Amino acid sequence: MFSKACIIGDPVAHSRSPMIHNYWLKQLGLAGSYIKAHVTPDQLPHFISQMQSVGYVGANCTIPHKESILKLCSHVTDTAQALGAVNTIWFDNNQLYGDNTDVSGFLGALDYSSPYWDKNLKKAVVIGAGGAARAIIYGLMQRGIAQIHVVNRSIERAQVLAARFGSKIIPASFDDMSIALENAGLLVNTTSLGMKGQPPLEIDLAPLKSGAIINDIVYVPLETPLLKMARDMAQAKKFKTVGGLDMLLYQAVDGFDHWFGVRPVVTDELRTLLQKDIAG
Numbered sequence: 503m504f505s506k507a508c509i510i511g512d513p514v515a516h517s518r519s520p521m522i523h524n525y526w527l528k529q530l531g532l533a534g535s536y537i538k539a540h541v542t543p544d545q546l547p548h549f550i551s552q553m554q555s556v557g558y559v560g561a562n563c564t565i566p567h568k569e570s571i572l573k574l575c576s577h578v579t580d581t582a583q584a585l586g587a588v589n590t591i592w593f594d595n596n597q598l599y600g601d602n603t604d605v606s607g608f609l610g611a612l613d614y615s616s617p618y619w620d621k622n623l624k625k626a627v628v629i630g631a632g633g634a635a636r637a638i639i640y641g642l643m644q645r646g647i648a649q650i651h652v653v654n655r656s657i658e659r660a661q662v663l664a665a666r667f668g669s670k671i672i673p674a675s676f677d678d679m680s681i682a683l684e685n686a687g688l689l690v691n692t693t694s695l696g697m698k699g700q701p702p703l704e705i706d707l708a709p710l711k712s713g714a715i716i717n718d719i720v721y722v723p724l725e726t727p728l729l730k731m732a733r734d735m736a737q738a739k740k741f742k743t744v745g746g747l748d749m750l751l752y753q754a755v756d757g758f759d760h761w762f763g764v765r766p767v768v769t770d771e772l773r774t775l776l777q778k779d780i781a782g
């Protein structure tokens with residue numbers, strides 16, 4: 503049977519998800535396709551209501567639909583409910599299910615690139631307080647990290663996350679960055695700073711613990727100014743760097759499994775394909 507899936511967004515032209523899912527379809531010899539669907543907020547309810555009848559088994563959802571699609575699902579996972587956002591939908595028994603796989607994407611990327619990263623990790627710092635930060639905070643809480651400092655330009659948004667996720671979340675503004683970073687073993691940038699066309703995230707990494715992991719979830723460019731700075735200090739501070747591409751790759755695994763019934767593998771070949779595309 504030929505199965506179709508898509509990414510629903512507005513805009514959607516920039517998405518690299520088709521490259522990932524079509525690679526797996528081909529590699530696994532499955533009859534199916536994954537396309538980009540440009541759907542505006544006005545068009546969303548109609549698009550969702552006719553998806554199954556035109557052959558879709560599910561979809562990814564990106565900006566600006568992640569919150570509105572949650573209300574259109576019959577069932578959402580605990581993760582999507584806790585985050586208030588859905589990025590993956592699928593049909594089961596004619597019912598629409600929703601999940602947020604940014605959490606498994608973030609955890610999968612760190613598990614792959616830094617096995618046992620969470621073993622003795624007591625203090626993590628998340629910079630940013632938007633949608634991606636929520637998923638990452640939730641993932642860190644699942645792994646039992648005791649202190650999660652959330653540093654945001656507007657401290658109010660970090661305070662909202664502390665109210666949502668509880669006392670392990672310590673909100674701070676950029677003015678208190680160095681206090682937040684003091685002796686932390688993991689730093690995750692979830693702001694758009696450092697992305698192609700955006701200013702860099704300019705912070706002093708010296709207060710971080712020796713051996714800390716610096717993870718930038720921005721993946722265009724593959725090495726952001728933050729990761730370059732961490733790499734330059736790697737010898738002195740034994741820092742380890744993790745780019746954003748693997749989060750993108752690992753968040754796709756659960757969706758593919760729901761739609762096409764096979765759990766795909768993030769291969770070196772797939773990683774290289776995306777790296778070449780991003781590097782242009």
Ligand SMILES: NC(=O)c1ccc[n+]([C@@H]2O[C@H](COP(=O)([O-])OP(=O)(O)OC[C@H]3O[C@@H](n4cnc5c(N)ncnc54)[C@H](OP(=O)(O)O)[C@@H]3O)[C@@H](O)[C@H]2O)c1
Pocket residue numbers: 604607629630631632633634635654655656659692693694695697719720721746747749750751753
């Ligand atoms: N690797 C992956 O798979 C993956 C997955 C999801 C997202 N991402 C990337 O993560 C980034 C954030 O996505 P999102 O969905 O969380 O976006 P979002 O909800 O719009 O949040 C954006 C965050 O960036 C901060 N920010 C933006 N411009 C800033 C500036 N000039 N100075 C300081 N802070 C600034 C915002 O701070 P304020 O609250 O003060 O505005 C906010 O905390 C994007 O670059 C996205 O591509 C990557």
